[in-house]
Amino acid sequence: MIECTGIAELLGAFRDGELEPDKVAIVARHLAACTQCEMLLSEICELGETLRASAWEPCLDGFAEQVLSRVARLPEPFSRRLRRGLGALGWSWPAAITSASLATALASWLVLMTFGKPNTPSITAAGSNAVTEVRAGESAAQGGLAQALGLSYPGPKDQVVISRLETDRHHVALWSEPEGTTTVIWLPEEPEISE
Amino acid sequence: MSEKAAVSRASMLLLLILAAPALVAAEPCDKRIEIRVNCVLAADTNRGLDERLRPMGGQLQRLFRYSTYRLVSHQVEEAVCGQGRAFTLPGGRVLHVDPQDVDQNTIKMGLVLFQGDRPVMTTDVKLLNHGLLIIGGSRYEEGMLIISIQASVPTSASPEGGAPAPEPKVKTSPLSPTELVP
Numbered sequence: 001m002i003e004c005t006g007i008a009e010l011l012g013a014f015r016d017g018e019l020e021p022d023k024v025a026i027v028a029r030h031l032a033a034c035t036q037c038e039m040l041l042s043e044i045c046e047l048g049e050t051l052r053a054s055a056w057e058p059c060l061d062g063f064a065e066q067v068l069s070r071v072a073r074l075p076e077p078f079s080r081r082l083r084r085g086l087g088a089l090g091w092s093w094p095a096a097i098t099s100a101s102l103a104t105a106l107a108s109w110l111v112l113m114t115f116g117k118p119n120t121p122s123i124t125a126a127g128s129n130a131v132t133e134v135r136a137g138e139s140a141a142q143g144g145l146a147q148a149l150g151l152s153y154p155g156p157k158d159q160v161v162i163s164r165l166e167t168d169r170h171h172v173a174l175w176s177e178p179e180g181t182t183t184v185i186w187l188p189e190e191p192e193i194s195e
Numbered sequence: 196m197s198e199k200a201a202v203s204r205a206s207m208l209l210l211l212i213l214a215a216p217a218l219v220a221a222e223p224c225d226k227r228i229e230i231r232v233n234c235v236l237a238a239d240t241n242r243g244l245d246e247r248l249r250p251m252g253g254q255l256q257r258l259f260r261y262s263t264y265r266l267v268s269h270q271v272e273e274a275v276c277g278q279g280r281a282f283t284l285p286g287g288r289v290l291h292v293d294p295q296d297v298d299q300n301t302i303k304m305g306l307v308l309f310q311g312d313r314p315v316m317t318t319d320v321k322l323l324n325h326g327l328l329i330i331g332g333s334r335y336e337e338g339m340l341i342i343s344i345q346a347s348v349p350t351s352a353s354p355e356g357g358a359p360a361p362e363p364k365v366k367t368s369p370l371s372p373t374e375l376v377p
Contacts, residue, residue, distance in 0.1 A: 160326055161301075164319040169332070177257065181326035184258055187316055188332040 004030075004037050011041050015048065227273050228294045228302060231345040232282045234268045237261040237331070238338025251343075258329065261338065279305075284342060286335050287311050292344065300324045302346045322346050 007030045013019045014027045031038050076084075086096050160176060160183040173186035235248060235255070242263040244252045255264050272280045272292075279293040293305040301321050308316040308330060315333075322328055324347055331341040 160323065160328065161321040162318060163321065165316070166318070167316040169315070173332075175258075177254070181323045182254060182258065182329060183320075183322075183327070184329040184331065185316070185318065186332045187330065189334050 004034060007031075007034070007037050008040055011037065011044050015041060015044055225275050226297045226348050227275060228297065229347050229349055230272050230274060230280055230282075230292050230294070231343075231347075232268075232270045232272075232284075232290060232292070233266065233343045233345075234284050235341040235343065236263070236265045236267050236285075236335055236338050237341050238263040238265075238336070240337060255341075259331070259341070263338065264341075267335075267340070284340070286333065286340060288315075288333070288340075288342075290330075290342065290344070292346075294346065295319075297348055302326075302348065304346060306330075306344070308342075324348055 007027055010019060010023060010027050014024065019027065031041060082096075086092070091099075160181070162174070162183070162185075165172065165174075165185065167187055169187045170190060171188055173188070174184065175186075176183040235245075237255070237259055239261055240263045242265070244255070244263075245265045247266045247269075248255065248264050252264065255261075267285050270282050272282070274280050274292070274294050276294050276296055279291055282290040282292065284290055287310065289309040291305075291307040291309070293307075294302060295305055296303040301323055303319070303321045306316070306318050306320060306328075307314050310333070316330065320328060325345065328344045329341055330344070331339055333340045
């Protein structure tokens with residue numbers, strides 16, 4: 001026969017119905033013959049009931065309804081709304097895509113027509129010198145190589161606009177007459193190296 | 196209206212709208228543009244100003260500080276937009292001028308300067324009508340070569356449409372000073 005110590009270790013699980021069937025049978029047979037272990041089981045049961053009574057259980061009345069109402073209040077996904085809207089208009093996806101492209105193209109065209117060509121400076125490939133957009137008429141400075149690549153000055157008026165300048169020379173100078181309409185691009189040749 | 200018909204109509208409209216900027220851009224510019232290209236040798240040899248350069252002598256002195264300015268060549272050609280012109284310059288150089296657009300008081304051009312068959316400089320420039328662009332820095336003889344490019348739209352001869360492309364007119368030096376600067 002199993003000792004009471006071994007049975008006592010199984011009583012908690014026995015009460016909770018968590019024992020294997022063969023062990024349930026052993027514990028039950030032992031309890032039938034052992035008042036001490038039966039009393040211990042009664043104490044465990046009382047302790048369990050006391051603990052359960054002291055635990056707070058949230059009220060779940062109306063819980064499901066609340067969850068469903070909150071789900072109903074969530075914003076509908078865009079794709080579903082779009083599909084529903086298109087369905088209401090009797091449109092299909094191809095028609096919708098075509099219309100969206102149409103609207104985008106129209107908007108782009110209007111922007112281009114309104115603001116002119118976008119000011120996108122061009123950059124030359126590596127190995128070349130490049131001056132992006134320079135409004136030479138804005139330059140009030142006089143000549144010299146100091147007016148090097150990429151200078152742009154705020155000035156009173158636009159005259160000459162150099163939107164692209166590519167050269168294989170290592171230095172480029174740009175200047176213009178302050179009040180004139182003359183602009184100079186100076187491309188000094190590299191000095192010849194005598195061997 | 197059936198769905199297929201709606202889609203095809205929308206697609207056609209889309210194509211038209213997408214093509215519109217290209218159609219606008221492709222609008223021919225048929226204004227005649229006069230291109231003057233002068234080549235000047237600038238050096239520090241104390242020989243003064245070439246008599247033929249007298250009208251622009253002050254400008255040359257303001258822009259550069261050489262003691263000698265000598266006109267080497269002078270060429271005038273006419274072109275319309277999209278009609279490139281090649282100018283043969285001293286020292287085996289060639290200047291390609293490609294007028295691209297005339298807008299109000301500006302002339303947009305593409306320029307490529309060749310040294311032999313090698314492009315030395317490529318630029319896109321928008322000049323004021325009668326504005327002057329000077330390209331310099333290349334060695335020539337005992338000094339520097341200064342290339343002045345002037346583009347202008349003749350006001351008396353600017354047909355608004357249907358003008359045939361003009362035959363190129365070329366003048367070379369010697370010439371009178373008044374021919375250099377309009």
